[in-house]
Amino acid sequence: MVSTRAVPNLAFRRLRGQRSAGEFAAAVRRSAREIGEQVACDARYIGRVESGEIRCPNYAYERVFLHMFPGANLADLGFSPRESVRGRGARPAAGAPPPPTSPLLVLGSETDEESDVLRRAFMTSGTTAVAAASLGLGFGGPAAAASVPVQRRVGEAEVSAVEKAVRQIRLLDDRHGGDGLYRRASQPLRRAYELIDSGTPTRRSTADRLHAGAGELAISVGWLAHDSGRFDDARSHYAEALATARLAGDPALEAHAFCNASFLARDTGRPRESVRAAEAGQRAARPLGSPRLLALLALREAGGRAGLGDRTGCEQALGRAHTAFGKGPSAADPEWMTFFREAELEMLEAQCWSALGDWSRAARHARRATRLQDPHFTRNLALYRAELTWDLARAGLMEEAAATGHRVIDLLDQVQSSRIRSMLADAATVLRPRGRGSVDVKDFLDRHAMSARPSPSGV
Known part of the structure; x- marks a missing residue:
């Protein structure tokens, strides 16, 4: 059950001992440097953890804390399981009373098909069951x-x-990509907007959370459409989120919507629109105090x-992205940016x-991305390897491209993403005429041809 009241993290407070919050924060930063992490830990962050406002740290802080306290796990440090706090809803409204019964979305093992996500119902009763039904869950x-x-x-x-x-x-x-999730995720989105259209929130803070939640849900569903190649649907969902942000006066939601709209425009061959959306997102994001959000929008x-072939403009934007990213994480970073x-x-x-x-330069950065990627993000790991396969193939490094392509195929049982499959198919197309006489390339091409057969699920 997810409570709406913050529960103090007494276990973490005991670990601080006699040190002040500022001294303990300095120790956290030192430990981060020891393992090559970068965290913006200060006394305020320690206070938020100890008060229970931060119920589970992000992956960077998790690695630092586990380095500081060898043999401990997150539960030993007083934190909640990550699955219970993933996303915007992990921040309850201050002073909000707990619901009579909280919905529990049951997850199977990590190898369960995505199609189970909305079938595994909110098993509960009372007002929360009605809410789950109204969302089509x-x-x-x-x-x-x-x-x-x-x-x-x-x-x-x-x-x-x-x-x-x-x-x-x-x-x-x-974990799995968007193909199997998209159709099933559209129903709760429709129900969320029905709540906005016909419901009467009990107070303003509830109305604000409902608009923000519905807008974030529209972006999430839009991303699933984007990742599964349904570009017109994605464009519609992002526009819906942007309209919600404008009506609610929510600059954080507006920046997120523009960020995704820019990405979609780039992927669908509209680079000028991509630039305009990214610039609009940066204008919305500047007052929010999140350098990392500005870095992503600059990227x-x-x-x-x-995409416009503007190398100078691209390099300038990359420079701004690196500068903003180098300022480190902030308490103002949106939770969707994990x-x-x-x-x-x-x-x-x-x-x-x-x-x-510039294929060789692209491959250098893609190699580094695959080395740095957190294995928790399985879909992104497959995506990065697919990008590297493509760049290596275009750079003429055929055997390395084939070896990397095999590692993408290794993940395709877990990841359903038309975008990744398309990237891998493009790389195979480049390798096919160049790879004659190479056993390694032929093995990859044969395996890719087998993996490209239609999914039995039809999604």
């Missing part, structure tokens, strides 16, 4: 098709259900400029050089 029967009554009161249970849907989609997308701009670490920066830079035709 049940399976079969009238609950799955339930509509929201006119002038229904919208409270904590309904908003929490929206936020939980966002967290669950992001968690499974990190989106760089990608658009690379994927944006140095590996992602290297990957996006690789894509810029690839678009500019």
Whole structure:
């Protein structure tokens, strides 16, 4: 059960001992440097952990804490499981009362198909069960098709259900990609907007959370569409999120929507639109105080400029991205940016050089991205290796490209992403005429041909 009240982390407080919060934060920063991590830990962050506001650290802090306290795990340090706090909904509204019964979305093993995510229902009762049904999170029967009554009161249970849907989609997308999730994720999105249209929030803070949650859900569903090659659907969902942000006066949601819209425009051959969206996102993001968000938006701009063949503009945007990224993480960083670490920066830079035709330089950055990538993000690991396969093939490094391509195929049972499969197919097309006489390349091409057969699931 997810409580809406912060529970003090007494175990972590005991570990601090007699040191002040500032002294302990300095020890955390020193430990981070010892293992090559970069965290912006200060007394305020330690206070947020000890108060229970931060229920689970991001991956960088996790590695640092486990380095500081060998043999301990996150539970020993007083933290909650990551699956229970993934996404925006991990931050409850201050002073919000707990729901009568909190929905529990049951996850199977990490090898379960994505198609199970919304079938594994919120097993609960009372008002929260009604909220789950209204979001289409049940399976079969009238609950799955339930509509929201006119002038229904919208409270904590309904908003929490929206936020939980966002967290669950992001968690499974990190592991498996978008193909199997997209159709099933569209239903809770529709229900979320029905709540906005016909519900009556009990207070302003609830209304703000509902709009933010619905907008983030639209972006998440848009990303699933993007990743699975449904570009028109993705464009529509991102526009829906942007409209929600504008109506709600939410600059953080606006910046996120522009960030994804820029990425989509780049991927669909509209580089000028990509640049404009990235610039608009940067304008929305500047007051938010997150250098990492500005870095990501500068990388989106760089990608658009690379698509225009504007090498100078691309290099300038990359320079701004590196400068902003170098300022380190911040408490203001949005929670959806957990994927944006140095590996992602290297990957996006690789894509810029690839678009500019500098294949060897692109391959250097893509290699670094694959080395740095956190294995928790299985989909991104497959994506980075697919990019590296393509860059190596174009650079004429055929055997290394084939070896890397095998490592992508190794992950395709876990990852369902049309985008990754398309990238791998492009690399195979480049290798085919160049790889005659190479046993390694032929083995890869044969294996790729087998893996490219249609999925039995039809998604």
